[in-house]
Amino acid sequence: MGPATRIAAKDLKLRIRDRSAFILGIFAPLVLAFIFKLVFGGVFGATSLDLRFGAVDLDDTEVSQSFREILGDLDSEGILALTDYDDADEAEAAIGEGQIDAYYLIETGMEAAALAGEEFDIRIIGDVDAPTSTQIAASIAEQYGAGVAGVQLAVATSFHLLDGPPPPESATWGQEAAARGASYALTDVTTETRQLDGTTYFAAGMAVFFLFFTVQFGVIGLLEEQRDGTLARLLAAPIRRTSVITAKALLSFWLGVISLGVLILATRFLMGATWGPPLGVALLAVAGVFSAVSIMGLVASVAKTPEGAGNLGAIIAVILGMLGGTFFPVGQGDDLLSKLTYLTPHAWFMEGLAEISGGAEWTAALPAVGALLAFSLILGSIGWTLLRRRIAT
Numbered sequence: 001m002g003p004a005t006r007i008a009a010k011d012l013k014l015r016i017r018d019r020s021a022f023i024l025g026i027f028a029p030l031v032l033a034f035i036f037k038l039v040f041g042g043v044f045g046a047t048s049l050d051l052r053f054g055a056v057d058l059d060d061t062e063v064s065q066s067f068r069e070i071l072g073d074l075d076s077e078g079i080l081a082l083t084d085y086d087d088a089d090e091a092e093a094a095i096g097e098g099q100i101d102a103y104y105l106i107e108t109g110m111e112a113a114a115l116a117g118e119e120f121d122i123r124i125i126g127d128v129d130a131p132t133s134t135q136i137a138a139s140i141a142e143q144y145g146a147g148v149a150g151v152q153l154a155v156a157t158s159f160h161l162l163d164g165p166p167p168p169e170s171a172t173w174g175q176e177a178a179a180r181g182a183s184y185a186l187t188d189v190t191t192e193t194r195q196l197d198g199t200t201y202f203a204a205g206m207a208v209f210f211l212f213f214t215v216q217f218g219v220i221g222l223l224e225e226q227r228d229g230t231l232a233r234l235l236a237a238p239i240r241r242t243s244v245i246t247a248k249a250l251l252s253f254w255l256g257v258i259s260l261g262v263l264i265l266a267t268r269f270l271m272g273a274t275w276g277p278p279l280g281v282a283l284l285a286v287a288g289v290f291s292a293v294s295i296m297g298l299v300a301s302v303a304k305t306p307e308g309a310g311n312l313g314a315i316i317a318v319i320l321g322m323l324g325g326t327f328f329p330v331g332q333g334d335d336l337l338s339k340l341t342y343l344t345p346h347a348w349f350m351e352g353l354a355e356i357s358g359g360a361e362w363t364a365a366l367p368a369v370g371a372l373l374a375f376s377l378i379l380g381s382i383g384w385t386l387l388r389r390r391i392a393t
Helices: 005-017 020-039 061-078 088-096 110-115 131-163 168-181 198-214 217-229 230-236 241-271 278-302 304-323 336-343 344-356 362-392
Strands: 050-056 082-084 100-107 124-125
Touching: 005 020, 005 131, 005 217, 005 241, 020 061, 020 198, 020 230, 020 241, 050 088, 050 131, 061 082, 061 100, 061 110, 061 131, 082 088, 088 100, 100 131, 124 131, 198 217, 198 241, 198 278, 198 304, 198 344, 217 230, 217 241, 217 304, 217 344, 217 362, 230 241, 241 278, 241 362, 278 304, 278 344, 278 362, 304 336, 304 344, 336 344
Parallel strands: 050 082, 050 100
Antiparallel strands: 100 124
8 A cells, every 4th residue: 555545545534534524425415416306306307298188079980080090099109098988078077087188079070071171170178287288189180180181282283183073983082181181100219418317317416516525625635734734744754745645636536436426326226316327327427526636626726725725616616516507407409508518527427427327328428438537637637737836835
């Protein structure tokens, strides 16, 4: 065990005894993650709709049944749940009992209107407490009607060009138009930006936010040693001066890894957070700790006192945390704020986690890991140089 490791191990025991690192590194973020989950619940993250529709077909013709078949196909695909009712009173009673959110009322005369090339109505009656489901039901009906209207126009144009009435064998064009108008296609779309579910979002956000407070205990310890006069005795020992800086960096790194590790396991089993493949999470955690140590080390190198370093570090940690989206998503699309958020390690940590928590391979986290290591290399080099000059004087 080298001098730097022995010094870091001694400091770690001291930090564990005073429990301050435990409070900031584990207790506070865990409690806040629980609170945010309870307060905001499913505001952020993926949500699913439970679409329960009914259908009342008073026309009972081939055209009306074509629309009913489309609803049945959507039911079989698991997009919605459909229930048939004999009349409107039965369907409205089902809405009142909370069995369905809305129902389609197909009144008598739909087929006759379609065959005549006229407009027809499909009424949607929905629960006042389920406006989203009702709007989705209306959108399905509108798309169906738009498709039928398009075919009606095409057929009418053909009749006009033929300069004569439709032949007898074309009497079934209305059914064909209805079937074609009601067609749909389900397409898998890969999103460019993935999003964490609510529980994981708050767990990860609080973990990386408080990480920057936790690692301060190591790097600021160098200023405390300087203030208390113990740094001079360490530098007088037969060890390299850089071993002292390395020891403080090691302490910060160990505290950060312990904090993130405990929080990841705790939120996984206590809150049901979905972190993703262990290897990808481990790489993100280690890279995130490196970036936090580098930034806080840079802060310590420019501060004059431990108190000043703590205050400046807290300000920077809060600004970076808010800009990085640890409390709530920041920026949308291609606006300036969306670009500025990637100037923070927090945003890269959250993005890397979002990529792998949804089922992707651990390699999907590598771009974010690379960005975090870039923060560490650039800022860490500057902080290391300034700290070496500081203890050399």
